Amino acid sequence: MDSKAKGRTTPRGIGRRKFLKYSAGTAAAGAIAATLPAPAVFAARPIKIGMVSPETGPIAAFGEADRFVLEGINKALKGGIKIGSQTHPVEIIYKDSQSNPNRASEVAAQLINNDRVDLMVASSTSDTCNPVSDQCELNGVPCITSDDPWQAWFFGRRGNPAEGFEYTYHFFWGFDQVATTFADMWKTMPTNNIVCTMFTNDPDGIAANGDHGMPPLFRSKGFDVRQLGLYPPLSDDFSAQIRELKKNDADIACGIFNPPQFATFWTQCAQQGYQPKIMTPPKAILFPTAVEALGPRGEGTSTEVWWSHHHPFQSGLTGETAQEFCDAYTAATGKQWTQPIGFKHANIEVAVDVLKRSASLKPEDIVEAIADTDYKSLVGPVTWKGGGPKNPIKNVCTTPLVGGQWKKGEKFPFDLHIVYNGSAPEIPLDSAFEPIKYS
Amino acid sequence: MEWLNVLIQGSLLGGLYALFAIGLSLSFGIMRLVNIAHGDLIVLCAYVALIVVQGTGLDPVSSLIIVLPVMFVAGYLLQRGLLNFTLEGGLLPPLLVTFGISVIIQNALLLGFGAYTHRLQQGAIETQSLVLPGDIAIGVYPVIIFAVAVLSIAGLQLLFFKTKIGRAFRAASDDADTAELMGINKRHLFALAMAIAMIFTALAAVLFAIRTNFDPASGPTRLILAFEAVIIGGLGSMWGTLIGGMILGIAQAVGAALSPTWQILAGHLAFLVILIILPSGLFPRTRD
Secondary structure, rough: HHHHHHHHHHHHHHHHHHHHHHHHHHHHHHHHHHHOOOOOOOOOOEEEEEEOEEEOOHHHHHHHHHHHHHHHHHHHHOOEEEEEEEEEEEEEEEEOOOOOOHHHHHHHHHHHHHHOOOOOEEOOOOOOHHHHHHHHHHOOEEEEEEEOHHHHHHOOOOOOOOOOOEEEEEEEOOOHHHHHHHHHHOOOOOOEEEEEEEEOOOHHHHHHOOOOOHHHHHHHHEEEEEEEEEOOOOOOOOHHHHHHHHHHHHOEEEEEEHHHHHHHHHHHHHOOOOOOOEEEEOOOOOOOOHHOHHHHHHHOOEEOOOOOOOOOOEEEOOEEEEEHHHHHHHHHHHOOOOHHHHHHHHHHHHHHHHHOOOOOOHHHHHHHHHHEEEEEEOEEEEOOOOOHOOOOOOEOOOOEEEEEEEEEEOOEEEEEEEOOOOOOOOOOOOOOOOOOOOO | OOOHHHHHHHHHHHHHHHHHHHHHHHHHHHHHOOOOOOHHHHHHHHHHHHHHHHHHOOOOOOOHHHHHHHHHHHHHHHHHHHHHOOOOOOOOOHHHHHHHHHHHHHHHHHHHHHOOEEEOOOOOHOOOEEEEEOOOEHHHHHHHHHHHHHHHHHHHHHHHHHHHHHHHHHHHHOOOHHHHHOOOHHHHHHHHHHHHHHHHHHHHHHHHHOOEEEEOOHHHHHHHHHHHHHHHHHHOOOOHHHHHHHHHHHHHHHHHHHHHHHHHHHHHHHHHHHHHOOOOOOOOOOOO
């Protein structure tokens, strides 16, 4: 009873007067500390970089490497960044988008209003890049995004090519590059020139199937294109499409699938005896685990390659080459490298380079530094000042794209070989493009 | 001939949907439990099978020797330890609790296995096919799935109508409180029903995981198909569930043959039409 009573009085023990006395004391101590010569390394306020990425939810595979990437970057930034005469410590505040555009927008607003970040980075599909960019544009916070085809980022946000955006910049390849890469890659192999296309009925698929999408581009390259149309994203059965593929006798099948639908489709193709020479399902076979899930039938499928361990680039921040970075990732996680991890790293690297060149931490100065970027990143050169095909729009920087094919691997079940590099000859070929083998 | 092919492929797909629906049909029919987590439980079972396959080197189908008993026990504990407590307060508590379970399963799997997709591999049988006259190729594996669905439902039918425990199930389904007055331990009986439901869920999961990819987020899309199959067939009727699955599958196949865009929509439309004409499904057995 006694102790209970005591316990209750203690919090009340600090009365108004005592509180004032204590707080005055701390304030005085703070004032003294400020007048003394700074004993700490960093006298300046920390620079805050906000980062939004899908760590959980359906597209979490894109964010798998986030922790690893941040660890490396934080190590490289231990010494802080010098802006003007002051060295600022750097704090990267990471937020999970939960693979949800509304959530991405919400956490971006939190980063802007509560954490007061100086610069924002975001990556992985329109569901992350677009809402975060929109928040930043609205609030006047500089933002750099990546890993989303640039048309989806720019036109998806109703951008006007003549005006562009003020605060938001993006680097990645575009849909036109993918279609060109596929068509030119297919041409390196003799086929009957018949291409059948099929796409999911979602924003990606509708854009790819449309008048400015892939089929017209394939036609302009001389292919006989038969469009099998859009199919629902959750489809469990593709026998209707396979009947058409067989009827059309297509040597080349190309389509945007989600991984589970492609697994179903490709198994049914085998059951129904449809054996194309070329099967190009971008997106479905982006991750090596998705190819492993196909079993032996994963071998020979082809896709676009944005980045690989053999890309001849190195990080301007850490000095690591693509190969070294991938090896470190495998050593740390036991997992095979994937294409998004390079872009995750580059996204933050570019932000750091911008801050290093910025005259101050004012948003206008940071934006000026972004526009003036000419940086060699882990995924290749990034610049927003060149114009031409590299910068189709002032806020967009394109990155090189090559063609790849999954082949039997050495350390892991499958390796992604670069088999076509016509559009970016600086990226070395791993092997020749081959027809799919059926036993 | 082409339409015959459409019909065959659609029916085979329906077998898969019926298999998804058996577990749901049981918990719905006996306990009036609307199990929102059913799709995620299917995915959970697939991951359990993945662990067994990777740990023991067994092939996926043989892994059922371990997976089925494990899920039987898990189902019993889930019902006895948690879901039984939600059944007293009307329709909403089980909905909310199973919704919570669904979220927990998805995130726990993401934490444990990452977001990457997996598939179980059974080897050559996956792609073997029988070619019928008229150039109709039928996959051996879809036929196996269909056969398993039919046999499962026949087995359950025997259990319900030829055994003592089956009579208890039916009694509890008709009026759980009166059944309890007759000396049936409702809590134990419901837990047993969930345990049996989980056996068929696990069976569906392994066959599904051989057929296509799964990842932690692929559960909810399975739920709606299972629901529709149960509702079309009529509450509490196992054969109805099979017919419900087949109607869904055939409707989808016909829709896809007309235009690929209509595939899923056609299934949902068939569901709606039947719901309008026969609100309690084709072969309703239970009365509420």
